[in-house]
Amino acid sequence: MERYKIGLIPGPVSVPTEIRDAWKIDYASSDLEDEFFTLYHENQTLTQKLLHTRNKIVITSGEAMSILWAALKCTLKQNEKMLAVSSGLFGTGFAEMARAFGVNAGVCEVPYDEIPDAQKVYDHAKNFRPKVITAVHCETPSGTLTTNLAEIGAIAHELGALFVVDFVSSVGGVDLDVDACNIDVGLLGSQKCLSLTPSLSISSISQRAWEVIKSVNYSGYEAYKDWEDVPEIHYMPYTHDWHSMKALNISLSRIMNETPEKVYARHSEVAKLCRDFGQEMGLKLFPKSEYFSSPTVTAFYVPENFTWKEFDSALRERGLAIGGNYGVLAGKVFRIGHMGNQADYELVKNGMNVIREVIKERA
Numbered sequence: 001m002e003r004y005k006i007g008l009i010p011g012p013v014s015v016p017t018e019i020r021d022a023w024k025i026d027y028a029s030s031d032l033e034d035e036f037f038t039l040y041h042e043n044q045t046l047t048q049k050l051l052h053t054r055n056k057i058v059i060t061s062g063e064a065m066s067i068l069w070a071a072l073k074c075t076l077k078q079n080e081k082m083l084a085v086s087s088g089l090f091g092t093g094f095a096e097m098a099r100a101f102g103v104n105a106g107v108c109e110v111p112y113d114e115i116p117d118a119q120k121v122y123d124h125a126k127n128f129r130p131k132v133i134t135a136v137h138c139e140t141p142s143g144t145l146t147t148n149l150a151e152i153g154a155i156a157h158e159l160g161a162l163f164v165v166d167f168v169s170s171v172g173g174v175d176l177d178v179d180a181c182n183i184d185v186g187l188l189g190s191q192k193c194l195s196l197t198p199s200l201s202i203s204s205i206s207q208r209a210w211e212v213i214k215s216v217n218y219s220g221y222e223a224y225k226d227w228e229d230v231p232e233i234h235y236m237p238y239t240h241d242w243h244s245m246k247a248l249n250i251s252l253s254r255i256m257n258e259t260p261e262k263v264y265a266r267h268s269e270v271a272k273l274c275r276d277f278g279q280e281m282g283l284k285l286f287p288k289s290e291y292f293s294s295p296t297v298t299a300f301y302v303p304e305n306f307t308w309k310e311f312d313s314a315l316r317e318r319g320l321a322i323g324g325n326y327g328v329l330a331g332k333v334f335r336i337g338h339m340g341n342q343a344d345y346e347l348v349k350n351g352m353n354v355i356r357e358v359i360k361e362r363a
């Protein structure tokens with residue numbers, strides 16, 4: 001399928017027309033024009049407001065994986081210690097990525113249908129003494145939300161570690177207070193709750209983190225070090241994507257105009273509809289408790305009398321696209337992405353109706 005009739009993939013999500021309009025303009029050079037830096041600065045300010053932070057915001061081109069790498073490579077050197085707090089594939093993924101460039105990475109893991117246990121993190125970290133602790137706010141593959149980030153952030157700071165958090169698939173759909181959670185490096189993608197194309201990445205970086213970034217002094221395409229004062233010095237390490245920067249401005253303005261409170265309420269309401277409707281038709285929620293479930297994505301077990309492939313094909317025949325899974329969850333757990341533009345009551349209801357039809361046909 002080139003386009004989805006009913007698109008409920010947990011990212012990339014459908015991009016609203018108002019945002020796509022950003023590509024109608026034949027923009028000048030982002031390297032040369034004051035207007036670009038003004039727009040960049042405006043997006044920094046809007047993002048700070050969304051994240052409740054005074055930390056500096058860095059907006060780079062490239063999909064979110066580019067800043068997951070940046071956060072690790074810019075804060076850690078070979079043989080240094082990192083602890084990945086994990087309740088899912090992205091959580092453990094941080095450790096695998098760091099090991100790939102020689103970091104001594106430990107994992108503090110709980111089953112993927114749960115959320116991290118702060119006491120376990122404290123015990124592990126106190127023993128291991130990592131330079132960096134990583135965590136994931138919404139574990140998209142598990143459909144869970146780590147609601148105790150503030151506790152983990154407090155532990156990181158008590159033990160003198162930097163706190164790096166992937167909030168790629170939560171911010172914009174869930175309220176998160178970056179400063180209250182002591183998040184030193186926060187990572188946000190464009191193609192999830194912000195309903196943009198997978199083209200930009202947004203990082204919030206604390207003063208403590210900037211100091212570490214300067215001492216590590218990593219160079220590379222994704223390096224943070226030359227982004228600290230971009231709007232002030234009017235100089236960037238590479239030509240930026242003005243169209244996406246404009247699209248981000250439209251997206252953030254839409255959230256501010258609707259008001260973040262209403263946006264979060266809309267996500268919660270639609271998530272509840274999805275969970276209730278799914279359970280009513282006999283689907284089993286993947287998260288062990290409904291309280292672990294994220295307002296941005298719902299994960300259910302694949303119904304027993306289907307393989308994932310059969311289930312997915314039957315849904316696709318009716319125009320519905322949902323997310324499968326990866327790693328240990330592949331073939332077992334599927335996801336419905338109701339984030340950003342897809343946090344829409346009617347859309348989710350239509351999608352769930354299709355799932356009900358397909359299940360009924362087999363029963």
Ligand SMILES: *Cc1c(COP(=O)(O)O)cnc(C)c1O
Pocket residue numbers: 011063064065090136138139140166168169189192
């Ligand atoms: C989507 C996502 C990313 C980026 O991963 P892609 O698979 O490249 O889209 C990173 N972290 C989380 C938690 C995500 O949901």
